Amino acid sequence: MFASFVDRPVLAGVISVLITLIGAVAGLSLPIAQFPEIAPPIINIQATYPGATAQQAYEAIAIPLEQEINGAQNLIYISSTSNADGSVGMDATFEVGSDLNAAAADVLTRAQRAEARLPQAVRDQGLEIVKSSRQRLGNVVLYSDDNRYDELFLSNWAETQVIKPLRRVTGMGRIVNFSNKRYAMRIWLDPARMEALGLSPSQIVQAIEQQNAQITVGSLGKEPVRDAPAFELQIVTKGRLTEAREFADVVIRANPDGSVVRIRDVGRVELGSEQYGSRSTYDNKPAASLGLYQNPEANAVEVMKGVRATMTDIAKRFPPGLQYRIALDRTEFVEASIHEVIKTLIEAIVLVVVITYLFLQNWRATLIPAIAVPVALVGTFGPMALLGFSFNTLSLLGLVLAVGLVVDDAIIVVENTERLMEEGEAPREAAREAVNEVAGPVIATTLVLAALFVPVAFIPGLTGQLYNQFALTIAISVLISAVVSLTLTPALCGLLLKPHDKAAHRSRWRAPLRWFDAALDRATGIAAGSVGRLSRHLVATGLVFLVFAGLTAWMVASRPSAFVPQEDQGYFFADIAMPKGASVARTAAMVEEVGRAALAEPSVAGTIGVAGRGILADVTAPFYGFQIPTLTPWDQREETVTDVIGRLRQRFKNHPDGVLRIVDPSPLPGLGSRGGLTLELQDRSGAGGLALARAAEGFIAKLKELPEIGGATATTSYGVPQLRLDIDRAKAEQLGVSLQSLFDALGTYVGSSFVNLFNKFGFVYQVYVQSESQGRRTIQDLSRLTVPNNRGEPVQIGALVTPHFVSGPTAVLSYNTYPAIEIALDTAESASSGAAIAAVERLAGTALPTDYAVEWTEVAYQEKIAGGWAPLIFGLGVVMIVLLLAGQYESLRLPFVVILVTPLALFGAVGALALRDLPLDIFGQIGLLLLVGLAAKNAILLVSFARDLREKGEDAVTAARDAVRLRLRPILMTSFAFILGSLPLAVASGASANARISMGTVVIGGLLVATLLTLFVTPVFYVAAERLGERRGRTGEPGQKEHGKDDREPGTAPQPAE
Structure with missing residues (x-):
């Protein structure tokens, strides 16, 4: 079937061009990200209880909300922080892959049920519920080099001119102003003047509530009226106040002599800040610092692109001297990581081409698998786009490792063609016979690798997301490479390869290559000769393997584990x-x-x-x-x-x-x-x-x-340290002081009272009443504060309370x-x-x-x-390999011969980690999964050829020995192509280097050891399996034919290329 493509090179070329074009177009639409969507969805709730302590905020806000939200569908945990300033932040975290919109709707419904149990002061402030990530995406800072603007101005410029447009950036979650100096109308009371005039803080609050109100009056002449006037006039009047002087003119009390007491008579008014408990700087200069948090569903790179474009536009309207900087941009690390991985990908391609030339020693033969690499890699982009993948660290690492895999199948076809040409066949005939001989092993190894990774796609949660894109990227690329290797590669072999020039082979410049050939021939002889020697000691060989497998199991169990490596992200x-x-x-x-x-x-x-x-x-x-x-x-x-x-x-x-x-x-x-x-x-x-x-x-x-x-x-x-006030309730009653008046006075003088709202600059701000600093610095200041009794007489608070130093929570x-x-x-x-x-x-x-x-x-x-999934992942991989090979070979023995190479790969991988003192993290585990398929691939090549030779009449030992002779060169070529292609990973530096180092170390160490030992172990186990089958009398299985049915003598086979 595939041999027909040798005679139809245009069709083969068209197939590859179509694959490449579709992939290239799809690649333009793939987004860039650090990882797949691995973050669990988070719904953030913010609430404030003005003047409350941390414990009071927890009891009044956090407990009712948690009781309702706990138990939401797919909720994995809920956490809250109740602060000493009365603010409460709560995060409801859901399973990875949960519908974020459904989770938000569920949380909102539950929060609304709890709202009735929240204090009125909390409801007045409102609940803020947003979809947000816990990790900061970036920081935008506003500052001036000459310090002409203070933090209050910078913070409010950010609130009015910057935060609003940034909130409209697609994918933006919440924005936290770390300066937190939002404008507020601050009424600072003078306790001495208040006492002299016999006023209480509650009277100030009541006066502001009455005179700073949103008032609607109506219209004159509005229907229905008799004798309707010619005009209808809407009535407007001053409701909410806007200026500090207007608040200073608020009348508190009218005296009998016709005079009035205004707020300016007992204090001062200024446009100040809601709070003064934080300070923000950039390079130690006053600044407004905005923390940006993305929507969990959003692509971080796209969000920050939007942020940069928005800030560029806003900066055109900055006042003189105001500057901004994106002081922290986490996507810089993402983009640098992607750049490093792409650089690694290019290095891997170059190294694979070099090792291919070293083995084939023919530029025409080297060009053929080199062409297969971009076709398979670019063609992978199409299915990636259909599956919703992105260019991220894991998918690109999959492509890096795929370089060594996609070239394997092409190398096998080209090497087999070269071998047949050295035996005297013409290029086109050699290509036809070669592709017919290797089509079975190529399809088998491709299906094994693809089947190994496909079950990973069904693993739920974060572990599944981490494995998924890496595994499926490799599986897709390997499937495409198999198509290319069985269509385009044989067609190119027939077109490009020429009969061998023995004179050119003996030229002086090829002397180093002849040395390499001689070394390879010696290695082939050693490996083939060992088959017979080890086959005479099957029990001893098996015992040594069991010891080796036990040592491997101990090494894997004792190797320190980790989840993901810590990376240099460019900030701390x-x-x-x-x-x-x-x-x-x-x-x-x-x-x-x-x-x-x-x-x-x-x-x-x-x-x-x-x-x-x-x-x-x-x-x-x-x-x-x-x-x-x-x-x-x-x-x-x-x-x-x-x-x-x-x-x-x-x-x-x-x-x-x-x-x-x-x-x-x-x-x-x-x-x-x-x-x-x-x-x-x-x-x-x-x-x-x-x-x-x-x-x-x-x-x-x-x-x-x-x-x-x-x-x-x-x-x-x-x-x-905290100050506890024990109130003498009996004495308060005796002196005619109501507890509510006492609490109001303390709350207003010391804690500040939120009164109501006012409008300015197109925003709504809050009004606060609080004592000047002289009334709230020390215990003595607190004791001297007064509250009027029911007769209008001032009573010092110190006469009603006893202070004690205690300790409490931040x-x-x-x-x-x-x-x-x-x-x-x-x-x-x-x-x-x-x-x-x-x-x-x-x-x-x-x-x-x-x-x-x-x-x-x-x-x-x-x-x-994640720790519980690793054994299941490897177990599924092994089961898939066994089932596929059992179906192909119609045997249960031969699949186990193939799978027994797994401990060899694990030994090399874990040993390499130990030599570099690295833990076995999630990237190493992904590499181990890949190794299972790679090691099995080499074993399949040996077993498939040995099986074919057995069917042609050779005994088990001879078939195994000749399979080693025939397949050692392509096995070493494909293995070392993969190893060298992975070398840039193991020696990586720069952004996301640790992830690449972990994966590169595992695959290089594991494949190196597995390749070298497979050449000795697999043939011996094949012999043992065949002898076991003969003793059990399974005459229907391959390997049970009578000798001499083939036209060759037993023990002879086509010789490998010189």
């Missing part, structure tokens, strides 16, 4: 924790110091600083801060991010003011914001925050003793509806993440009381789930 996080209770000003000084140290590093391009907010747990508190140093591009620096981190860690190791914890960002987009492991310690008994904090402190101390753990830190603190965290403390873990340099997870779980089982439990989250959670 420096989280700052000051002493508990430190002011934001003190924290800002530490943030600035860390920024100066980072900017002094030659590889650091810029820094994004924030004081008043942590980055490890995204907690808002005055004694937390962070810096995000961004590095220069990978090709402009010699060192890695690890080198920079190491120096900064050493510099701030024993800093007297604060603790600096430097971490890498998460290696998987959408799974948390940082690298390392994240553990949630849960209180399931309701013992309270302090008991949970004590349990966490003891557990962390024991975690630090584990050799697998390099560091353990609680991301929040429960030992924060923030209250919960995980899966239980109060929790989040623990960030770093693995020790000598340990893998898998070993660390196992060690922590063992410790938790013995060190924690029964009322406490631990749960993994983010990357660690996914790693735990």
